């Protein structure tokens with residue numbers, strides 16, 4: 001398949017890794033922001049093939065993982081109501097709330113449906129005019145174009161029975177929070193290519209300069225990731241604190257301006273709580289006042305729900321790059337993908353699930369066998 | 371959910387006022403909304419997330435990236451030049 005096969009070329013990946021080895025002169029700690037990249041890195045064993053001077057820590061870029069507990073509780077409160085069809089991406093159904101998960105609501109007779117896209121949820125709303133259809137609008141900048149379009153489309157079609165439960169997060173404030181923390185160890189970032197495909201990377205340049213960290217906009221195939229690491233290491237070795245684009249086929253500096261315009265029309269910035277991390281100022285998007293009729297929190301009056309997180313799960317530390325999954329005492333014992341204690345064990349993009357699936361049988365041949 | 375993969379746009383049409391398309395992902399065809407990539411044409415490759423194309427892939431950039439990377443990583447790989455490698459740049 002075009003644009004995929006060439007980026008899985010094991011020979012070129014190996015040569016790129018070799019080049020990293022030749023370039024590096026001392027240890028560097030890099031963070032890949034995106035859970036999709038964490039998944040690819042662990043799956044292909046890239047972290048084990050890198051020279052030992054490069055340490056990769058896994059970032060907070062898994063939307064399922066960072067959706068705060070109280071939003072799961074709000075989702076469950078809405079989904080339990082009669083005459084509601086609650087729609088969500090599949091992964092969210094297994095994320096533990098304070099008291100069970102969305103699956104348990106379905107088991108108790110609630111109408112909870114898995115959709116692939118918010119447009120599927122809109123279709124359900126059109127087909128069920130006597131029901132309230134709610135879509136769980138989670139995600140980073142990558143899913144925002146879809147979620148805002150569903151709201152605009154509901155408005156255009158005059159659908160009064162559609163609303164969204166918004167839990168949107170944005171990457172740049174999270175990077176700032178990580179870099180601003182006194183315990184930060186991250187010296188360079190692999191930026192999440194698809195977030196940049198939407199937003200561009202102009203917002204990242206002032207951050208790179210202020211905190212003196214290079215960043216490489218990075219794609220998702222093994223060669224993309226190897227190239228992103230090489231780019232970042234080269235910048236670090238040269239002492240250049242810039243944002244380089246190592247994913248040029250999909251990303252431009254300005255990003256997708258059509259999408260940015262529509263996002264701005266529907267969403268505004270707000271403070272947002274991240275699971276395990278806490279509130280990061282300005283790190284979220286929520287509906288603008290003009291679109292409040294589509295806000296499920298208001299429609300179902302669940303705004304006041306607040307929840308306390310389990311003290312067992314250290315996913316917050318993992319999402320900030322301070323711990324690795326296997327350092328959690330519950331990892332693989334009390335907490336498994338079948339019985340997740342925290343959201344990072346639920347999604348394939350969560351670091352705990354990636355380690356659980358791939359770390360046990362990982363070999364240095366990881367690349368060849370992929 | 372975030373593992374957006376590239377697919378080839380094989381058909382473009384309007385549905386309920388939205389620009390939509392059929393996108394082929396290595397043999398699996400799915401519908402995607404193309405409203406955010408208004409310049410999309412049949413034959414283009416797009417990155418699709420949750421049913422929406424967010425970016426069109428540039429063939430030129432893709433080719434250039436691979437060529438450039440080959441040049442960088444294969445420099446000095448030539449067996450004849452072994453033992454005669456150029457010094458590492460910026461060793462500090």
Ligand code: SF4
Pocket residue numbers: 312313314315318325328329330331332335336340341342343344345352
């Ligand atoms: S292994 Fe489970 S309990 Fe431990 S940090 Fe990961 S999700 Fe939380």
